Amino acid sequence: MKLYNAVRTDDILAVQSLLEDSEIDKEQALDFIPKTRFPPDDLSYLHVASSRDSPLVLKYFLEACDCDPCVKEKDGKPPYSMASNKEIKDIFIQFRVANPNKYNWLRSHIPEPQILSAEEEAKLAEKKKAKKAKQKEKQRAEKELAKKEEEERQEKARWLAMSERDRRGILVERRLAGLPLLTRCDQCATVIPDKPFQYETFKFCSPPCVNQHRAAVK
Structure with missing residues (x-):
């Protein structure tokens, strides 16, 4: 056994x-x-x-x-x-x-190995080359995405650790540099693409973040 x-x-x-x-x-x-x-x-x-x-x-x-x-x-x-x-x-x-x-x-029932012509071998080699290139491109894209996600994670952490004064300073710098102004959620620091949810002077990306922030400041 x-x-x-x-x-x-x-x-x-x-x-x-x-x-x-x-x-x-x-x-x-x-x-x-x-x-x-x-x-x-x-x-x-x-x-x-x-x-x-x-x-x-x-x-x-x-x-x-x-x-x-x-x-x-x-x-x-x-x-x-x-x-x-x-x-x-x-x-x-x-x-x-x-x-x-x-x-x-x-x-x-074991078949003989397939014998390819020169043309078939060339096509197979080209197919393998294309597949390898596609895999390489996929890996590059995944690596780039992971890098951007890590940069965004670090940016969120920095934003949440900043004082309100420092945040306003960054917005002024971006405006002077002609860069688009990014509004970040005051709870999770996610960039808010459209109109934010608000209460008082705080801005949020979603109702759950509003509720979490309200609960934290009570």
Whole structure:
């Protein structure tokens, strides 16, 4: 059960420890893997690793334990046909490429690797390049946004810590410099884009900020 759970969770270190550090002969332990079947579907360990998205264990079983990728469960499916995602399928395909004469690959349902023409390779390379550029631009935009958010957070903190006199001084400086005047909420310091909510001389961005300010000064 420990071994089965380690396979299902792709815990390669636990799998290797249970097999290679076993009290029984290491060769016997590794030989045990290809022969084991699990009811009621007659699954092999390769079926389990393939269907449970366990890439590290799958490679280990194929390369170190000599597990046959052609074995089938009760409904006639080999391990490849139960692959949970592209990564798992690619491991099987790479194993076939490395061992072209080891098995009857037709029985395994593992396809031959796709051979691309020069034109197809160029298109694929261009597609990857465009994707990489898009990801880079996204990261740059996210970094810039994070920077602006941090600057705004710091500006809010400074504004809330200022005296009313200092705030008026900043507004005068902006007016003299020809910059747009920014009205900030007296509760949270958010810039107020439209007409503010007011009571007495205080200005706010929203009714909740008005209520919070009233409660704080009571």
